């Protein structure tokens with residue numbers, strides 16, 4: 001959509017100044033994976049660790065955002081695309097505000113994730129594939145949604161009747177069948193330390 005008659009205003013406090021004050025970089029940890037794979041659990045576990053280490057941190061979670069900002073969107077491919085586009089824009093604002101933002105959205109389409117990556121600067125988009133077999137996700141079924149989907153009560157359910165496109169070259173893959181919650185969160189924090197982002 002064309003942006004006409006709108007002028008960009010530079011902020012009086014820059015991101016660089018915020019980063020310097022916070023004593024850390026700001027970036028996005030983009031958790032992607034099937035429902036029940038552990039995105040939300042891990043995003044929150046990592047955020048807690050970062051918070052306790054005095055970092056500015058915030059979690060954007062699929063279910064919560066769909067209650068508010070994106071409560072006009074469903075689960076068609078077009079709506080999921082718009083969901084991810086908006087979350088990408090919100091994430092970018094958080095990065096500008098100096099935060100390490102963790103997002104927990106299925107974000108099933110590669111193209112949509114790629115668009116968010118392109119929205120951000122190099123190195124600011126850290127894609128974390130929360131790997132977990134459909135079988136295990138279905139066993140966990142923390143919200144009873146797989147059962148409903150199998151019964152035909154939820155159309156276009158990811159992994160059952162709607163696709164999930166695995167990341168081809170994510171920054172990090174964390175398997176939640178092979179790692180405990182704590183172990184997986186540690187892997188992520190270690191990765192960030194290794195990249196000197198913390």
Ligand SMILES: Nc1ncnc2c1ncn2[C@@H]1O[C@H](COP(=O)(O)OS(=O)(=O)O)[C@@H](OP(=O)(O)O)[C@H]1O
Pocket residue numbers: 034035036040062063066075079080081083084104105106107108143145154155156157158162
């Ligand atoms: N049809 C269908 N498919 C997948 N998921 C569904 C569906 N209907 C409702 N839910 C619930 O919505 C959560 C996924 O929302 P997201 O915003 O992450 O989805 S997406 O990225 O736009 O695909 C998802 O949350 P998580 O389990 O945390 O992934 C489900 O609880």
Ligand SMILES: Nc1ncnc2c1ncn2[C@@H]1O[C@H](COP(=O)(O)OP(=O)(O)O)[C@@H](O)[C@H]1O
Pocket residue numbers: 033034035036037038039040041042104140142175176177179180181184
């Ligand atoms: N290693 C693990 N990592 C993350 N979650 C795990 C793990 N093992 C078991 N779980 C459980 O699996 C469920 C994952 O749910 P959730 O974090 O809401 O997933 P998602 O956000 O991907 O839908 C939670 O009930 C969590 O306690």
